[in-house]
Amino acid sequence: MTPVLKMERVAKRFGAVTALREVNLNLAAGEVLGLIGDNGAGKSTLVKLLCGFHQPDSGRILLDGEEVTLKSVRQARALGIDIVYQDLALINELSVYHNMFLGREHVGFARLLSNRRMRGLAREHLDAMGVRIPSVDVEVAKLSGGQRQAIAVARSVYSRSRILLLDEPLAAMGAKEGALILDLVRDLKARGEVSIVIIAHNYAQILDVCDRVNLLQHGTITFDKPTAETSLQELTDLVVEEYRKARTRGGSP
Template sequence: MTTPALEARGIAKRFGALTALSEINLHVDPGEVLGLIGDNGAGKSTLIKILCGYHQPDSGQILVAGQEVTFRSVDHARSLGVDTVYQDLALINELSVYHNMFLNRELVRWPLLNNRAMKRRAEQRLRDMGVNLPDVGVEVAKLSGGQRQAIAVARSVYSDARVLLLDEPLAAMGAKEGAMILDVIRDLRERGDVSVIIIAHNYAQVLDVCDRVNLLQHGRITFDKRAADTSLEELTELVVADYRRRR
């Protein structure tokens, strides 16, 4: 059996009297793209924050490549190969594309930054991921939402991330920008050297780019199937049926 790249066992999280997560069991295999879906308030963001080290679980285990770990912080999780791209991206709008790509990892030719090398590598890395920008020297503020998202993903991939958590990467994007990000995710899947967990609301897009789908409802994983073995109709009916039961 394949050892998961990242695994959660029995994860629970409470905030006062509110139980956000209850006995979560989830895994993503090496090179796999896992889609995590569920209504607002289901616990998706809380789970991602636990898997990236932002929150500590109240109980349960997290394993990276089969080894149990306790993430002390987001930076600690990142040092172990688990990185997250949030909706706000953590890019600096006033800096160039290539400076953002090397943010906190700048190449230095003492006593100055090696801008030429960073620019060359940024161009190559984006090109390798199928992201075509006319100029990596342009300020990030001048780019589209899809282009900024692609830069944030590329930065994480080339920081030696082995597991990439994407929190709503397609939110508020038009069709063209969304297609760019879907192409980046497909490219990662074809490369097979990075595992991806993607939170998304568009089930059709999830089925298009993911190998497997998990449905999170009321703080629990209630559905786990290969994308090829389910359908848009089945996923929609599961969510609608749950909505009807709660009315």
């Protein structure tokens, strides 16, 4: 099967710093891929290449088997690739439904915002995705962290994204809020309409919701396995081994 998304020998440098080197990555249609690695391993750079924020220095990115050049975030979104960052890009002072249509507002007579239509569509879409909030009229600032993250994910899915990049969606969340996002990812996976790359530090969560896991070390993917064929122990051992090697190289006891 042709992967919906593929990176071939992709490299990215920032001056004298090499962030990514010879990265090969595959994402199948409807798959949830977990991307793990230590801080500074290149995870955020990788997803920024996929969403058009950065461009690779070498290598290829392919969509449905065709090579593409992602020159901007806007172009990537037009091709169906969207990213949800930790900071969510939501405006706290606006309502849920206004945030859902931010940059994609519905305009009615005399070019005035069609608030009634946007309100109804937002409620309909959030209900269909199982996102529970008090009201689409409430300001985003009054929602929990998990609810805000769910709104950001729902906005991307509503805009017909077929590849969703989640950059640390569970960071700084409690167990209850994290469970809300994990349930949302499971629901999206069950539909099979969206392929997802999720960056997370909690390996148990990765094993719980992902189909496959990639480990990024020093700018290169060094591990690629279905989650059913690995374990929390194996992933932890790989990272501990890297830490020990780093201490040895640094001359620490």
